Amino acid sequence: MANRFIDVFVEEHDALPDGCMMRFHALEEPRPVGDIDYAPLLGEPGRFRVAGLGPAGETAALCAHVDDSGAGKSTLIWGGELGLRLHRLTPSGADDPAFEPLAEPYLLLAADEVPHRA
Numbered sequence: 001m002a003n004r005f006i007d008v009f010v011e012e013h014d015a016l017p018d019g020c021m022m023r024f025h026a027l028e029e030p031r032p033v034g035d036i037d038y039a040p041l042l043g044e045p046g047r048f049r050v051a052g053l054g055p056a057g058e059t060a061a062l063c064a065h066v067d068d069s070g071a072g073k074s075t076l077i078w079g080g081e082l083g084l085r086l087h088r089l090t091p092s093g094a095d096d097p098a099f100e101p102l103a104e105p106y107l108l109l110a111a112d113e114v115p116h117r118a
Contacts, residue, residue, distance in 0.1 A: 051084065062078060
């Protein structure tokens with residue numbers, strides 16, 4: 001893993017008009033991620049299904065521990081060319097139809113906030 005980097009490139013689109021270009025130093029190999037406990041800036045915290053979004057639709061999201069110069073070791077979650085979509089889940093684990101999916105270019109969580117595997 002020495003000198004391996006993860007490049008996050010998110011194209012500009014309606015949900016993420018600024019797009020994104022970031023580079024992170026990877027501390028481990030990427031792995032698939034399924035759902036996460038997340039507290040969005042707006043709205044209630046909860047369990048979310050996380051997916052990447054590309055031109056053809058949803059794709060798998062990935063996660064890996066990275067070296068974040070400001071916070072030390074963190075967990076990076078990233079997805080497709082159009083970023084991530086976070087779908088709020090009901091207590092039974094199904095997508096909650098009452099909530100519009102959230103759009104994020106990527107997520108950077110504390111290292112101990114380990115996402116649930118896909």
